[in-house]
Amino acid sequence: MIISKRMSGSQIFFECLKNEKVKTIFGYPGGAVLPFYDTLYDIKEIEHILVRHEQGAVHMAEGYTRATGKTGVVLVTSGPGATNTVTGITDAFMDSVPIVIFTGQVPKPFLGLDSFQEADVIGITRPITKWNKLVRSPQELLEAIPKAFEIANSGRPGPVLIDIPKDVALEEFDFQGFPARTPKAFESKKIQIKNQSDIFEKVLKALEKAKKPLLYFGGGVIQSQACSELKEFVELTNIPFTSTLQGLGGLPGDHPNSLGMLGMHGTYSSNMAIDHCDLLIVLGARFDDRVTGKTSLFSKNSYKIHFDIDPSNMDKTIHCDLNVIGDLKNNLLKILPSLKKNKSLKNLNENQNQWWSTLSDWKQECPLKINKKELGATLILSELNSILKKNKTKFSIATDVGQNQMWASQYIQFQSPKTHITSGGLGTMGFSVPAAIGAAFGKKEQLNKSEKEEIVISISGDGGFQMNMQELITATTYKAPVKFIILNNSYLGMIRQWQELFHKERFSFTSLEGANPDFCLLAKSMGIPSKRLDDLKDVENSINWVLEPGTRLLECIIPQEEMVFPIIPSNSSIKDMITERFSKEEK
Amino acid sequence: MNLNFEIKIIFGNDFDCLNKILNIFCGKGFTLESLTTQMQYKNNKNELKMKVKGPQKLLIILLKRMDTFPDVFNISWNKAPAFIFNEGLQSPLTKKINQRKGERNEALL
Known part of the structure; x- marks a missing residue:
């Protein structure tokens, strides 16, 4: 005998997530997703991380996925909530990160009428998702959600989006259990090359x-x-x-x-x-x-x-x-x-x-050079690498985009998979802060009781840090023990480097000198202990300080002129490689 | 090199899938010469026939990418720059091309 249970679309939604073994979701409430948040109020099996901006939610889901291999899940509202996820979704698409994004939508009768907080999210995200779908009934959720997780993880992984109108979330129907998973059309898409x-x-x-x-x-x-x-x-x-x-x-x-x-x-x-x-x-x-x-x-x-x-x-x-x-x-x-x-x-x-x-x-x-004579990124990061290695510390590092990303990739020796988390394809500034927080949640979820907690570090420049720094408060709220390291040269460093090398030192709109916030005060305002490293003698102490338990922020003052070497200019070959700074005469 | 291609695509029965297929050509320098769609009632699927003109190498990459879409079931065409094709596309040409490519590889090695 089939026992049915009267359930709403939003209840079905969370049953489906539980069925997919989802433990954590990153989200932000809004009008169109009110029914989901109402249902979530009573659910204990899924932890909801309240972010401060929807872009942060997607990057957190990416960080979570990259650190654990599990599918990251995002829940946001319609209109601006959904459009704010676009950069993160594109980032996941470019770097093949399997995440599933659920967006609220205006009720079906209001679709296409320029309703309040309506946006054609399906149209907007079509080229940046592996698959997306507007769900029209709660019954459809039963098929769409498993399909979303399957598509996100099959073949070359990537993001999938499901758009759910508010009336679908409210509508009730008799739930009779999950349909058996039968071979679907999309499953034939799995690459099967025979006779190789x-x-x-x-x-x-x-x-x-x-x-x-x-x-x-x-x-x-x-x-x-x-x-x-x-x-x-x-x-x-x-x-x-x-x-x-x-x-x-x-x-x-x-x-x-x-x-x-x-x-x-x-x-x-x-x-x-x-x-x-x-x-x-x-x-x-x-x-x-x-x-x-x-x-x-x-x-x-x-x-x-x-x-x-x-x-x-x-x-x-x-x-x-x-x-x-x-x-x-x-x-x-x-x-x-x-x-x-x-x-x-x-x-x-x-x-x-x-x-x-x-x-x-x-x-x-031509080895990688470390300038030990002055305080700079190469010295700080090589010292960080030595300390992590010496202490046999298990660590993951999320980097931002630009010089900080390249220095980290050169001077940190990553020892195991899923420890280096970065935005490679899209090159999204503002990635590292939320991605590191997401990674910390993932690592915590995977932790056995006997194990020591893995250290998660965010490395960013002063420019990129400011693009998603609002998420510091998310780290504080949920006690995510992320170590935020800012390499502050008061410039958009990589662009400055290109301006110096290839644009005759015309530093057009890349200087942030005198226009940056006080990062230590900012951290303090969000309840995060902070320290400024501006003396060569303090490098080791400062790094040891930031690696201590808890959420911490270390602002490192580095020279504006420091560049990433070697560099092969765009669309050039090895013969054009620049390995060190030219003197004025050589230029 | 810009070439004329006649492409036939069998796809799922909704606007979303059609839009996704057409969207992939947008903003990449292709010209649409003609387009027709027809319902395949027997399979409950749609058939899209289009003539496009554009850079051949990019077109092949896009067709391969389209071939991974969940609701695209078959892609075929009347003209194919054989040297670019290899594994992956659902084309009757594929096998022959692989053989040719294999022979050439041996010579290169």
Whole structure:
């Protein structure tokens, strides 16, 4: 006998979320989502984090997802509530972050009438979501919500949005349980490439013949949870590797085969290796323009093998000789047994001797420099790295966008996946503060009682920090123990750097000198202990101070002139790499 | 190089899906030469036929991307720059192209 229960749309909504094992949602109430918040008032199984701006909610959900691998959930109201999420959704779309956004909508009879707080959210978010849907009845929620979670996480992950009119949330119907999950049309979209054994043989052949092989991996390795398989692959073949910004942490940063990050601000050795290798194996990366520079000159002489889950990434910017589409973990698992059996692996290692010697020369020729003579970002971040390493501290770092992001990627050695959280594709300033808070919630949720809490650090510049600094109070309210580090040079530093290098030092509207708030006072006003680091002698003490338990803010005063090196100018090649500041005469 | 393409897309039965398909071409330098849609009553799906003119490489990337949309069921076309295609698209050409590509790869290696 089927027992039915009279339930409203909003009650069904939360039943569906519970069914998806959602524990935390990030949201902001409003008129169109009043019924949901009314229902939520009595729900204990789901923690709602009240943000201060809807953009913050989406970045928090992104941080939560990137730190845990679980799907982040956002609940906001119609009109401005929904439009405020657009930057965050685009960010998640660009970086393949699976999050589900629920937006309230005006009641169905008011749709299309320019009603109060009405916006065509479906239309607005169509190009920036994997899938979106306006739900027209509470019964539809039963199908739409599981579908949303499934689509967000299948294939190349990404954001999904469900728009729910207020009358749907209020409407009651007889709930008779969740429908059985049957194969749906969208499930056939999961990439299933058969008979790839010949392709894997080609990969092995290429490896056997290569004298200068290189592995370049991206965030796809972390997304498909293929890090241990990748490590095995690297150790079996002894292949040197470089990573994209999003790939950092996929393999330990201090691994002997690591060349560091590649691309515009990548290390000299990794970019030289890309330029000179004869075999380039690309895993879970998409040849982003920040990586390739001038595409016609990118790794011209190598045989390229590209593994990725997204068919549209294949041959998109760089033509590869062999494309392997599919889930990276599955594909690596298929290759590894043959690799273990392969006797010619010994030759492979012998073939590489000369290559390793060249790589070692490049590493010594132009290492990342740390200026120990004055207080600056390179010194602060390398000191932070040393302290974290010395104390064997488990940590995650969310960075903002610009110089702070690049310095962090260069000077912090990320040791494990899901510890480096950054806005790579869209490059969203204001990302780090909410993303770090979201990550802290995620880490807390995953924590076993016996474990020590993982430290979550937000690194931002003074410009980006101000874009979402209202969320500091969210951290205080929910006791999210985030360490906020601001690298304050009173400039929009990366733009200033480009103005200095490529626009004849015409610093047009990038100075924030005398126009910044007092960050320490601001933190104090939000109940966060703060400290200003402005003396070279205080670096170690200040970093130890900020790493102490609880939410803390450290403002670091760094010179305006400090730049990120090396830099390969946009649409240029390795030959145009700038490794240090020119003197006036050299310019 | 701008080419004329005739594309046929089988998609879900609603405006949202049609809009998503058309939206992907917006603001990317394509010209719409003609467009018709027709209901496939047997499958309860829609068929969109369109002629577009535009940069061929970008068109292929967009078609591959469209192929991952949940409510797009089939994509076919009358003209295809074979050297760009490889795995992923639901095209009868795919197999042949893969074979050709494989042979060329061996030579390169």
